[in-house]
Amino acid sequence: MFSTYDGLCGIGELAERAGVSVKTVRFYSDSGLLPEASRSAGGHRRYGPGSLERLRMIRSLRTLDLPVSAVRRILDEEDTAGRAGGALEDAVAGQLRALGSELRALRWREAALRAVQECPAAERAGRLRLIGAVTAPPNTAPLARFWRGWLPPRMPARSVSAFLERAVPQPPEEPRPGQVLALAGLYALVSGPCDGAEPTQPHAHRAAGARASAVLYAGLAEAYDLAATDMRQDRGPYPGEALDGFVDAYASAHDTADTPRFRRVLTRQLAADPRIDRYWELTAELVSPPDGRPEPTPGSAHDWLLAALETQSGHAVPA
Structure with missing residues (x-):
């Protein structure tokens, strides 16, 4: 719960609590991943109590290098069903496949470089x-x-x-x-x-x-x-x-x-x-x-x- 009288917080406080930059919060908001609760009279963004946990979830998913489109599907499923399920499982499996291909490519490049070097x-x-x-x-x-x-x-x-x-x-x-x-x-x-x-x-x-x-x-x-x-x-x-x-x-x-x-x-x-x-x-x-x-x-x-x-x-x- 935020300490303000209305239980909302500004973008700066939310960014500080989540350990990210204001620019990052603004990007997720503009992408539709982090909805604003309201705007102040001066036009400043205000976020509700659940925003901090949602922002932390977004950051965790992005840390796994999941694309924004996959993060959106996971959050939508969580909003609908109350938990992350098949969308998260599919995204993680897809990322593991992509990572495996990248690692394999790196091993081939390393062997190719050694073949030239030797x-x-x-x-x-x-x-x-x-x-x-x-x-x-x-x-x-x-x-x-x-x-x-x-x-x-x-x-x-x-x-x-x-x-x-x-x-x-x-x-x-x-x-x-x-x-x-x-x-x-x-x-x-x-x-x-x-x-x-x-x-x-x-x-x-x-x-x-x-x-x-x-x-x-x-x-x-x-x-x-x-x-x-x-x-x-x-x-x-x-x-x-x-x-x-x-x-x-x-x-x-x-x-x-x-x-x-x-x-x-x-x-x-x-x-x-x-x-x-x-x-x-x-x-x-x-x-x-x-x-x-x-x-x-x-x-x-x-x-x-x-x-x-x-x-x-x-x-x-x-x-």
């Missing part, structure tokens, strides 16, 4: 240009666009999404300088020709029709998962369940039987098909854990399975 002086300009293409926080949309152009046309949206989930690496929350360089390298790779020519679909992947393409990529995903399990256990390529699933994916997509002859033909075809090895090398670097142990990628799993197929069919696959 390289030889003669290489810094080139490295800076490479890293400059990477947004902070990073955006994987360029990688997704690359693969959408590479995949067979008319594939079902669900199959495309499943493939992109595996082929597009998710940047780490706390990157190392080498991982920033890996993502920058991926950006550069997908934004221009590979090895002097645009990447083309491997011949063995050119299954006829959308359904056949979906069957192929679903089967390959299962085979890659099985191979990745063996790779994490440091097992070398060998004929087994993973290889059978790998070959069956191609056989089913091409509506043919899995025979020794088909395996020999498939081996030669896969060995001669265009490769995107650099993409998978950079992906492995981007997703590798701090201990440096490479995490299997669809590309490395494909190579493991092809080596197993070559061993079984007796055809040498070029390195």
Whole structure:
């Protein structure tokens, strides 16, 4: 309660009690967040007993960097329901999301700066240009666009999404300088020709029709998962369940039987098909854990399975 005869106070006293400036009180009043009880005969603002607590609430919300629009929704809800509820919860959740994005961006910028700082002086300009293409926080949309152009046309949206989930690496929350360089390298790779020519679909992947393409990529995903399990256990390529699933994916997509002859033909075809090895090398670097142990990628799993197929069919696959 204010000490004046009418229980009201002026803007100066309210500002002093709340520990803010008169300018701040005036701003909140003009914004409609802090209503005036009345004006004096001289036109001075007068505030009621509840204004001090309301001003303290506004200041607390603004200290959390909530925008004025969110503060207004919270106060309106409090005026209506007698307490802050869903509006406050939504505002805080939104602010936490925004803050998380800002922190992630800062971590990427720090790693990018270290990548520039740690390289030889003669290489810094080139490295800076490479890293400059990477947004902070990073955006994987360029990688997704690359693969959408590479995949067979008319594939079902669900199959495309499943493939992109595996082929597009998710940047780490706390990157190392080498991982920033890996993502920058991926950006550069997908934004221009590979090895002097645009990447083309491997011949063995050119299954006829959308359904056949979906069957192929679903089967390959299962085979890659099985191979990745063996790779994490440091097992070398060998004929087994993973290889059978790998070959069956191609056989089913091409509506043919899995025979020794088909395996020999498939081996030669896969060995001669265009490769995107650099993409998978950079992906492995981007997703590798701090201990440096490479995490299997669809590309490395494909190579493991092809080596197993070559061993079984007796055809040498070029390195």
